[in-house]
Amino acid sequence: DDNETFTFDIQLNTEEDPLQGFRQSNHGNEIQRPNIIDECCKGLIIQARIDRIVHGLQNRCDPATLIVFGFRFHGLDNKRRFKQAAIALLFEDERERLEFGPEVNALWPNGDFTLGQTTEINVETTKSVDSGLNLTGGAGVQAGGHATVNWERKTAYKKTDRSSMTGTIFFDDRVQGRGPYNAVRLTIKENTAVESGVVTDLRAVVLLKRRNDRDRFTVKVTVEAKAHFLYNAIRGVREIVGAMPSADPVIFKPGTQYLRSSMGMNILGAHLGDEIDENDLREDHLGNLGGVLTSTVL
Numbered sequence: 001d002d003n004e005t006f007t008f009d010i011q012l013n014t015e016e017d018p019l020q021g022f023r024q025s026n027h028g029n030e031i032q033r034p035n036i037i038d039e040c041c042k043g044l045i046i047q048a049r050i051d052r053i054v055h056g057l058q059n060r061c062d063p064a065t066l067i068v069f070g071f072r073f074h075g076l077d078n079k080r081r082f083k084q085a086a087i088a089l090l091f092e093d094e095r096e097r098l099e100f101g102p103e104v105n106a107l108w109p110n111g112d113f114t115l116g117q118t119t120e121i122n123v124e125t126t127k128s129v130d131s132g133l134n135l136t137g138g139a140g141v142q143a144g145g146h147a148t149v150n151w152e153r154k155t156a157y158k159k160t161d162r163s164s165m166t167g168t169i170f171f172d173d174r175v176q177g178r179g180p181y182n183a184v185r186l187t188i189k190e191n192t193a194v195e196s197g198v199v200t201d202l203r204a205v206v207l208l209k210r211r212n213d214r215d216r217f218t219v220k221v222t223v224e225a226k227a228h229f230l231y232n233a234i235r236g237v238r239e240i241v242g243a244m245p246s247a248d249p250v251i252f253k254p255g256t257q258y259l260r261s262s263m264g265m266n267i268l269g270a271h272l273g274d275e276i277d278e279n280d281l282r283e284d285h286l287g288n289l290g291g292v293l294t295s296t297v298l
Contacts, residue, residue: 025248032258036221037247043080044227047072048087050250051203051269052289053258055213056278058105063210064281065102065252068272068289071202073188073225081197085225087186090172091208094216094251102217103180106207108286109167115199115292163191163199165292195228201293203268205286210254218249268293 026033037048051068058064069089073082093100165188172183184206188198210217259273271288 026251029251031216031251031253031256033248033250034258034260036250037223040076042227043076044082044225045072045074045076046085046223046225048221048223048247049260050258051260051272053252053256054276054278054281055252055254055257056281058207058209058281060279063213063254064105065208065210065254066276066281066285066289067206067208067219067252069204069206069221070268071186071204071223072200073198073202074200075197075227081195081228082190083192083198083226083228084187084189085198085223087184087204088220088222088224089184089186089206090175090220090222091182092175092218092220092249094218096175098179100211100215100217101179101182102208102210104169104182104184104206105209106283106286107167107169107184108205108290109165109186110169111167113165113167115163115165115294163294164189165199165202167204199292199294201268203290203292205290207281207283207286213254216251216253218251220249221247 032050032053034050035047036050037046039046047070049070051070052066053068054066056064056066071085071087073085075081091102091104093102166186168185169181170183170185171179171181175182184204186202186204188202190198208217257278268291274288276285
């Protein structure tokens with residue numbers, strides 16, 4: 001068969017041929033750039049964007065910002081799919097001053113989630129068991145000794161597999177030695193039993209606590225993905241080389257609000273424009289604004 005399968009990693013923080021895609025960068029001192037990553041690599045599309053920004057107050061007194069992020073993972077045909085993806089968001093003071101950096105106060109999704117139907121898998125394991133056999137002198141045996149016979153014990157059982165999603169708030173100590181939670185990690189994985197691919201669209205929502213209304217802050221977005229495609233063997237080997245450059249950090253300015261226009265957005269956009277009291281930003285806003293979307297059959 002001339003077709004082979006390939007699994008390879010895409011990490012959007014190294015150099016590659018610019019013809020394969022383009023990085024999103026700030027124009028001068030651009031504020032709140034909505035399009036963070038927009039790459040097409042080997043027929044696999046990765047996008048990261050900002051859909052909404054609400055600067056305001058939490059508990060009607062503490063400076064806060066609510067940010068809605070959108071992510072997309074699409075294969076251009078049925079031979080290409082994403083097996084898993086990891087997204088990292090790192091929030092910092094624009095001038096990287098520890099005491100002025102924002103704190104991640106809430107996240108959607110936060111915790112472990114399973115998606116779609118459960119797939120049952122039959123599993124059979126084999127275990128080798130050593131059995132000692134003592135030999136002593138006697139009829140037909142000339143000398144004493146010990147022999148070992150290997151037996152195989154087979155066990156059959158069933159397990160289940162589902163697509164999954166995990167969200168975590170944590171402190172990234174690679175940029176500073178101490179401080180409040182300053183980072184988010186999102187991981188999505190396919191149902192490996194049916195090779196479903198990851199969710200095609202993810203909307204994540206972050207609520208930040210800020211130190212004041214004067215200092216600007218940034219977010220650095222990193223996406224790492226593992227992808228799979230079926231291709232002609234010789235050409236496929238050439239295709240899997242390289243990865244994309246990282247995007248510039250997005251700069252946020254307290255007081256400057258943003259709402260992306262619908263532009264034919266899918267069902268995930270149904271609540272994007274919901275009225276939110278900017279003087280009362282709460283964690284319970286996050287669930288209405290976040291969501292996931294899997295492949296749609298037309």
